[in-house]
Amino acid sequence: MATYDPNLADRLGAFPREAFSGEVFRATRIGADPIAPSLYGGRWARPQNADPGTNVLYTSMERDGALAEIASFLAALTPIPGPRKLKVTKLGVTTSETVRLIRADLGTLGVDIGRYGERDCARTQEIGSTLAWLGCDGLIAPSARWGCDNLMIFTDNHRLNETLEPRGEERVEWQQWAREHAFVEDR
Numbered sequence: 001m002a003t004y005d006p007n008l009a010d011r012l013g014a015f016p017r018e019a020f021s022g023e024v025f026r027a028t029r030i031g032a033d034p035i036a037p038s039l040y041g042g043r044w045a046r047p048q049n050a051d052p053g054t055n056v057l058y059t060s061m062e063r064d065g066a067l068a069e070i071a072s073f074l075a076a077l078t079p080i081p082g083p084r085k086l087k088v089t090k091l092g093v094t095t096s097e098t099v100r101l102i103r104a105d106l107g108t109l110g111v112d113i114g115r116y117g118e119r120d121c122a123r124t125q126e127i128g129s130t131l132a133w134l135g136c137d138g139l140i141a142p143s144a145r146w147g148c149d150n151l152m153i154f155t156d157n158h159r160l161n162e163t164l165e166p167r168g169e170e171r172v173e174w175q176q177w178a179r180e181h182a183f184v185e186d187r
Contacts, residue, residue, distance in 0.1 A: 019095060025066035035166065069150075071178040084173070
């Protein structure tokens with residue numbers, strides 16, 4: 001049975017909830033469904049084999065923010081994957097119960113802002129899982145990789161009357177983009 005820190009739940013429950021309506025971006029491999037949530041966890045979601053697992057669809061408010069997230073992940077692999085195209089999908093999204101956190105909020109919630117860009121995500125995963133447990137359908141938080149906000153959609157709470165639809169896509173060669181934005185070094 002999943003347990004939650006009651007103090008964290010009380011603190012997160014006090015944040016105002018807002019509706020979101022707009023376009024966001026998702027970068028994936030070519031064959032991936034752009035509206036399928038992550039199964040392997042991430043900054044704001046525990047993996048599905050965890051207790052509790054959290055279904056999160058990671059998106060970014062900016063195209064380059066979505067590319068930065070996936071380029072950072074690929075650049076950290078050993079060996080670094082070779083050149084390949086990624087799919088960047090523009091999504092139309094609405095949510096009704098979304099919490100917005102700024103960097104100062106993250107610090108007060110126990111996130112080490114100096115290490116926010118690192119892959120130690122235990123505290124942010126706890127925050128994301130707790131927000132999902134509280135019934136939120138989204139979280140807007142600063143990107144750890146790009147100067148924009150990201151929208152994380154808690155898909156188990158995203159209502160059927162809300163929008164989540166692809167509105168266009170493009171192909172981008174990830175290594176070229178990553179070199180141009182200093183995620184990998186020129187060879």
